[in-house]
Amino acid sequence: RMPILEQCYNLMDFEAVAKNVMKKTAWAYYSSGADDEITMRENHSAFHKIWFRPRILQDVEHIDLSTTMLGTKVDIPFYVTATALGKLGNPEGEVILTRGARRHNVIQMIPTLASCSFDEIIDAAEPGQVQWLQLYVNKNRDITKRIVQHAERRGCKGLFITVDAPQLGRREKDMRSKFSDVGSSVQSTSGEDVDRSQGAARAISSFIDPSLSWKDIPWFLGITKMPIILKGVQRVEDVLRAVEVGVHGVVLSNHGGRQLDFARSGVEVLAEVMPALRERGWEKKIEIYVDGGVRRATDIIKALCLGAKGVGIGRPFLYAMSAYGLPGVDRAMNLLKQEMEMNMRLIGCANVEELNPTLVDTRGLSMH
Ligand code: FNR
Numbered sequence: 001r002m003p004i005l006e007q008c009y010n011l012m013d014f015e016a017v018a019k020n021v022m023k024k025t026a027w028a029y030y031s032s033g034a035d036d037e038i039t040m041r042e043n044h045s046a047f048h049k050i051w052f053r054p055r056i057l058q059d060v061e062h063i064d065l066s067t068t069m070l071g072t073k074v075d076i077p078f079y080v081t082a083t084a085l086g087k088l089g090n091p092e093g094e095v096i097l098t099r100g101a102r103r104h105n106v107i108q109m110i111p112t113l114a115s116c117s118f119d120e121i122i123d124a125a126e127p128g129q130v131q132w133l134q135l136y137v138n139k140n141r142d143i144t145k146r147i148v149q150h151a152e153r154r155g156c157k158g159l160f161i162t163v164d165a166p167q168l169g170r171r172e173k174d175m176r177s178k179f180s181d182v183g184s185s186v187q188s189t190s191g192e193d194v195d196r197s198q199g200a201a202r203a204i205s206s207f208i209d210p211s212l213s214w215k216d217i218p219w220f221l222g223i224t225k226m227p228i229i230l231k232g233v234q235r236v237e238d239v240l241r242a243v244e245v246g247v248h249g250v251v252l253s254n255h256g257g258r259q260l261d262f263a264r265s266g267v268e269v270l271a272e273v274m275p276a277l278r279e280r281g282w283e284k285k286i287e288i289y290v291d292g293g294v295r296r297a298t299d300i301i302k303a304l305c306l307g308a309k310g311v312g313i314g315r316p317f318l319y320a321m322s323a324y325g326l327p328g329v330d331r332a333m334n335l336l337k338q339e340m341e342m343n344m345r346l347i348g349c350a351n352v353e354e355l356n357p358t359l360v361d362t363r364g365l366s367m368h
Contacts, residue, residue, distance in 0.1 A: 002017060002021055005324050005328060005331055006331075008320075008328075008331060008332075008335075009335070010295070010296070010335060010339075011316040011320075011332055011336070012295060014316060014319040014320040014324075014328060014332055015315070015316065015319045017319070017323040017324075018030075018089070018318075018319035018320075018322045018323045019031070021322070021323055022089060022322050022323075023088070024177055025088070026088035026089050026322065028171075028173045028174045028176070028177035029171075029174050029177075030083075030088070030089060030315060030319070031173065031315070032171035032172070032173035032174045033169075033256065033258050033261070034170055034257060034258050034259055035169070035170060035261035036261055037261070038261050039254050039257035039260070039261050039262060039263045039265070040256065040257025040293075041257070042257070042265050042293075043254070043257055043265045043293025044294075044295055045265075045293075046265035046268050046293065047265075047267060047293065047294075047296070047299045049362075049364035049365050050267070050302045050306075050361070050364065050365065051360065051361040051364070052298075052301075052302075052347055052359060052361070053358060053359055053360060054346060054347040054359065055348030055359070057348075058348040058350065060345040060348060060349070061350075063341045063345060063351070064350065064351040065337065065340055065341065066352070067309070067310065067353075068309075069107060069287070069289075069309055070157060070158045070249065070287060071227075072130045072157060073105075074105055074106050074107060075104055075105040076105075077304060077309070077310040077352055078106060078300055078310060078312065078313050079101075079106055079108065079109060079132070080097050080100070080101050080106065080107070080109060080312075080313065081134075081313060081314045082109040082110065082112075082134030082160070082162075082231075082314075083314045083317075084111050084112075084113035085113060085114075085115050085204075086114060086116065086321070087115030087116070088115070088322075089318050089319075089321055090322055092116075092325070093114070093115040093116040094108075094110070094111070094114045094115065094116045094121050095120060095121060095124035096321045096325060096329060097317055097321060098121055098124040098125050098129075099326055099329075100317065100321075100326060100329030100330055100333060101129070102125065102126050103330055103333070104333040104334075104337070106333070107131065107132060107157075107158075108131050109131070109132040109133070109158075109160055109312070110122075110132065110133050110134065110151075111134045112134055112135055112136040112162075113136065113204055118133075118147075118151070119154070122154045122155070131155070131156055131157070132156055132158035132159070132160055133148070133151040133156045133158070133159055133160065134160045134162060134231065135148065135159060135160065135161045136162055136165070136208045137161065137162075137209045137212045138207050138208070139209040139211075140207075141219075148220070148223055148224050148226075149224065151226070152224050152226050156226060157227070158226055158227050158228075158229060158248075158249075159227070159228050159229065160229045160230075160231040160251065161228065161229070161231060162231045162232055162255075163230045163231060163232045163233065164231070164232025164253065164255050164259050165205070165232065165255060165259055166208070166209075166212065167208075167210055168205045168208070168259075169255070169258050169261070214241065214245060217245045217246075221245075221247070227247075227248035227249065228247045228249075229248060229249035229287070229289070230242050230247055230249075230251070231250075231251040231253060232253050232254070233250040233252055233269075234252070234253075234260075234263055234269055235272075236273050236276045238250075239252075239277070239286070239288070240276065240277075240282075242286065243286050247286070249286055249287035249288065250287075250288060250289070251289040251290065251291055252266035252267075252269045252270050252273065252288065252289070252290045252291075253266050253289075253291045253292055254292055256291070256292055256293075256314050257292065257293075264366075265292055266290040266292045266293075266303075267293075267302065267306065268365055268366065269290075270288065270290050270303060270306045270308055271306055271362050271365050273307075274288070274307035277307075283307065287309040288307060288308050289308060289309055289310055289312060290311050291311060291312030291314065294311045294312070294313050294316075295316060297336055297342075298343050299311070300336070301343055301344065301347060301355060302360055304352055304355040305355045305356060305357060305359045305360045306357060316332055317332060320332040
């Protein structure tokens with residue numbers, strides 16, 4: 001029997017319920033990672049290599065979790081990252097995440113490959129609610145330009161260009177489950193026929209341009225005033241190059257372990273990125289985000305201690321949405337908030353500005 005919502009006490013609980021109640025094809029698409037799924041598992045375990053060095057006797061009566069991301073004030077330092085095909089998990093699709101994000105005053109990143117149309121997701125937001133766009137770059141740059149400029153006109157406040165997917169990874173679980181119900185809006189975005197034999201992911205991604213390169217970035221900076229963030233950066237050299245080409249941020253991410261297996265976790269990369277930025281005095285030139293395997297507020301706190309501006313969370317909200325709809329997403333966000341308030345108190349920090357590298361022991365990370 002399906003547990004009632006109140007029996008979910010942490011984000012992992014939603015995953016367990018979703019696995020039981022979701023259609024097999026949908027579960028396969030959401031839960032799969034590339035190849036042997038080593039990176040997917042590592043994403044969460046990497047956080048287990050970081051320990052706290054809490055401070056005592058700080059006044060932690062009032063905890064303020066708010067911060068800013070790309071200039072937007074948010075109530076808690078995570079955002080709902082872009083995950084394709086929301087209607088596989090819930091007939092209403094991504095707009096449920098829009099409403100959940102609104103309730104908690106956090107930002108939603110809209111995926112190129114959403115099941116709802118882009119405009120539906122924008123229209124589902126309340127006035128003033130901030131959304132970002134995740135972009136898969138089409139081989140046809142006219143289409144890309146149209147998508148980007150439309151997003152800007154509709155009020156999107158950030159353009160996240162996915163750079164870790166010149167070709168979609170092999171997600172074998174997904175390939176095995178005969179995929180049949182891709183949201184129809186996806187086809188219109190790509191403008192191409194869908195080959196379903198390769199699993200959900202590959203079926204809808206044939207329009208993505210594998211020739212995308214650093215040379216294209218100035219073009220993007222020229223067609224929009226939205227801040228540009230590279231999503232899927234995996235080493236310090238590329239973060240430095242991102243600063244040099246003038247983008248506004250990077251997401252240290254391996255696409256939730258769905259692309260290159262044996263890519264390192266975002267938080268592991270973060271630990272090598274921040275010292276290199278600080279060494280050059282560049283840490284204010286770019287905003288650093290991390291995603292992948294964030295399941296506990298302590299994961300968020302660790303990433304912020306190491307210098308991240310915020311973290312993206314993907315699967316847990318998909319699972320909460322698939323199992324319980326909006327109330328599930330609402331509870332998942334509430335749980336994170338409660339966990340975070342408690343752990344901020346226990347670490348001795350009343351607000352996120354106080355989080356800093358002395359509060360974590362990273363000797364367990366492989367960089368040492
Ligand atoms: C994703 N992710 C993703 N990223 C992207 O840039 N474009 C996309 O269309 C998708 N689609 C997508 C679908 C599903 C089902 C998942 C699980 C993930 C990657 C996503 O933005 C993010 O990097 C990871 O999901 C973060 O890891 P967690 O939180 O899922 O562990």
